Amino acid sequence: MHDAQDTRPTSSNPYMSDWLSSMQTTAHDSALLPPHHGDCLGCGPANQHGHHLRARRHGDGVVAAHVFDGRHVGAPGIAHGGAVATVLDDLFGFALYVVGELAVTRKLEVEYLAPVLLQTEYTLHAEMLSRNGRKLRLRARVEDQNGQVVATADALFIVVGPAHFTSRAPVIQARR
């Protein structure tokens, strides 16, 4: 049974309250969207091992400028594919601010078209393609400075209710 209709209060989880209130802001195109929370691997400013992704709303989607560094190395000089997937998954998390739904990744497919180089700025875009009930189809791309697409991602996100997160809150707090 899913929890998409669960409307129980979320005050027990401070991350949840922040996230939901952020969703209700009507951010204009140039405004930075807030991180999912401080420790988020993709975007949390307090996570020393994280990617510190910063994204903005862009039309019906989101855009980010991103540089992978030595912490994310796979083959020498090239970002690890898992690191690229992490950033793309998190970018989809930012796109949810625009979509206006709580949802989680059910399926993530990444196509690596060309090496993603370290210490090189890329532009990342993501948007929702379609919605069918709780199923959200999203697409993202990574472009180099010449506009060449070096990676794409297609994802299926499933809309969930707040309980999906509140029921795991002790796990989040226990490791802090």
Ligand SMILES: CCCCC/C=C\C/C=C\C/C=C\C/C=C\CCCC(=O)SCCNC(=O)CCNC(=O)[C@H](O)C(C)(C)COP(=O)(O)OP(=O)(O)OC[C@H]1O[C@@H](n2cnc3c(N)ncnc32)[C@H](O)[C@@H]1OP(=O)(O)O
């Ligand atoms: C992302 C926003 C988070 C906001 C959180 C707010 C506060 C919390 C604080 C911080 C959060 C921090 C960071 C998160 C931010 C961004 C990170 C990026 C996103 C992630 O990193 S997120 C983590 C990884 N993620 C998971 O941890 C999910 C694990 N998973 C599950 O928890 C369940 O799996 C669930 C709930 C997803 C679904 O479970 P379920 O039981 O409710 O639903 P079910 O299985 O029935 O599928 C429903 C419909 O999808 C169809 N369907 C399924 N698979 C399909 C396929 N492959 N192809 C085509 N259709 C498919 C079915 O056929 C059915 O279709 P239909 O409705 O038509 O019957």
